[in-house]
Amino acid sequence: MPMDKIKIIEVKESVFAKNELAADNLRAELNGKGTLLINVMASPGAGKTTLLKATIKALKDEMKIAVLEADIDSDVDAYRIQEAGAESVQLHTGGMCHLTAEMTRQGLEGFGDKHYDLIFLENVGNLVCPAEFDTGAQINVMLLSTPEGDDKPLKYPLMFQVSKAMVVTKCDVMDLFDFRLDAATKAAKMRNPDIKVMPVSAKTGEGLDAWFDYLRAEVARVKKA
Amino acid sequence: MPMDKIKIIEVKESVFAKNELAADNLRAELNGKGTLLINVMASPGAGKTTLLKATIKALKDEMKIAVLEADIDSDVDAYRIQEAGAESVQLHTGGMCHLTAEMTRQGLEGFGDKHYDLIFLENVGNLVCPAEFDTGAQINVMLLSTPEGDDKPLKYPLMFQVSKAMVVTKCDVMDLFDFRLDAATKAAKMRNPDIKVMPVSAKTGEGLDAWFDYLRAEVARVKKA
Numbered sequence: 001m002p003m004d005k006i007k008i009i010e011v012k013e014s015v016f017a018k019n020e021l022a023a024d025n026l027r028a029e030l031n032g033k034g035t036l037l038i039n040v041m042a043s044p045g046a047g048k049t050t051l052l053k054a055t056i057k058a059l060k061d062e063m064k065i066a067v068l069e070a071d072i073d074s075d076v077d078a079y080r081i082q083e084a085g086a087e088s089v090q091l092h093t094g095g096m097c098h099l100t101a102e103m104t105r106q107g108l109e110g111f112g113d114k115h116y117d118l119i120f121l122e123n124v125g126n127l128v129c130p131a132e133f134d135t136g137a138q139i140n141v142m143l144l145s146t147p148e149g150d151d152k153p154l155k156y157p158l159m160f161q162v163s164k165a166m167v168v169t170k171c172d173v174m175d176l177f178d179f180r181l182d183a184a185t186k187a188a189k190m191r192n193p194d195i196k197v198m199p200v201s202a203k204t205g206e207g208l209d210a211w212f213d214y215l216r217a218e219v220a221r222v223k224k225a
Numbered sequence: 226m227p228m229d230k231i232k233i234i235e236v237k238e239s240v241f242a243k244n245e246l247a248a249d250n251l252r253a254e255l256n257g258k259g260t261l262l263i264n265v266m267a268s269p270g271a272g273k274t275t276l277l278k279a280t281i282k283a284l285k286d287e288m289k290i291a292v293l294e295a296d297i298d299s300d301v302d303a304y305r306i307q308e309a310g311a312e313s314v315q316l317h318t319g320g321m322c323h324l325t326a327e328m329t330r331q332g333l334e335g336f337g338d339k340h341y342d343l344i345f346l347e348n349v350g351n352l353v354c355p356a357e358f359d360t361g362a363q364i365n366v367m368l369l370s371t372p373e374g375d376d377k378p379l380k381y382p383l384m385f386q387v388s389k390a391m392v393v394t395k396c397d398v399m400d401l402f403d404f405r406l407d408a409a410t411k412a413a414k415m416r417n418p419d420i421k422v423m424p425v426s427a428k429t430g431e432g433l434d435a436w437f438d439y440l441r442a443e444v445a446r447v448k449k450a
Contacts, residue, residue, distance in 0.1 A: 043268045043269045043270065043350070043373075044268045044352045044373055044377055044380065044381060045268065045370075045372060045373025045374045045377060071380055072353065072380065072381065072382065072383075073380075073382055074379050074380050076376065076379060076380070095353075095357065095383065097322060097351070097353035097354045124353060125268070125352065125353075125380070125381075126322070126351055126352070126353050126354075127269045127350065127351070128297065128320075128322035128349060128350075128351050128354070129322045129351075129353070129354060132320065145270075145372065147270060147370065147372035147373075147395065147398075148268075148269055148270025148372075149270045151301065152269055152270060154299050154301060155269065155296055155297065155298075155299050155301070155350070156269060156297060156350075157297065157298055158297075158320065170372065173372075173398075173401065176398065176401075
């Protein structure tokens, strides 16, 4: 390349709280109860709530599902989830960009003593901060929507590194946005070689069965443990 | 609505640094030099770099433009900017989700003593944290891409409140995503009644002239001051 070398300046600062212990404790409790908590992370508008609605509709007769909605200051998603037929609690972060394990615990207390097989934690729409804080969930799942582009694993490495699965949403418009599934998969696996990649479209239904099967297997695993 | 009232739990914590003074100082310096610094914010994949490339190509013969690229850990955007014909410095945030005025100053020092009429600061892709920190830029501009949905001003209020302009990107696919420009505009104006809304498509060129004229006027204003 005939271009000049780019000047790179490193700026480091630490704002990461130590919440690993709280997260481990919460995880142990959830395992004890046989409840799977999945921390769902993505950019704003990647389709988290839409995927969760489709999931609730498909699985609500075979397992007890609830959703803990985290938002800075609105409750539109909690109502959308309730319309789909699952219980939901809205967690307001008061401007915070992420959830800690303690915030997650406070949110879960909103469900009282009821038992759930599967609880989704819909994290704040953000590819950076939520990845830095262990919420206490047994599994992190991230959604990457095809309009965002296939280069995101290069730019938000930690999100892909900490996620057990990457659900590629809005697959029906993949071609329109020149989104290369193979390139995205390769880049994500550079961050986490074991990441499971599931392309879906909540609009057309494509790929949803694989996602549902994934959830069934993970729920069964927590129950058996 | 026959639904149960959603349970809402407020969780507050403060991680916001006091950097207003540093920002005011940087802004005063920039005004003194006749350089307009625009802080460009958006979700990941909203099209920040693509819009900047189109802008550089269109305006580079009438004004001196540079771009300060902020990324967590990559430099792909800085190279894309350089290919478009503007100087760029890559700022690595080391995992940080936002830029402070001090980080911005360190980045600007990378350009040395050269004079620029217009410098874009491409902030980290994130609708939450960057809005909380004054970078010292004279103007904040946010990009909302149509695939993200028209409800984003409801969910990320501060971003819309602190932005002087909202550029609605990927307008060529607005209909495909049921994006209602009037709804997005109305919601954004609830946060900031004076926000200027500019729909564009870097792909088709639609709306770009209005964006360029906006930049010309703002650059002229800083020069005159």
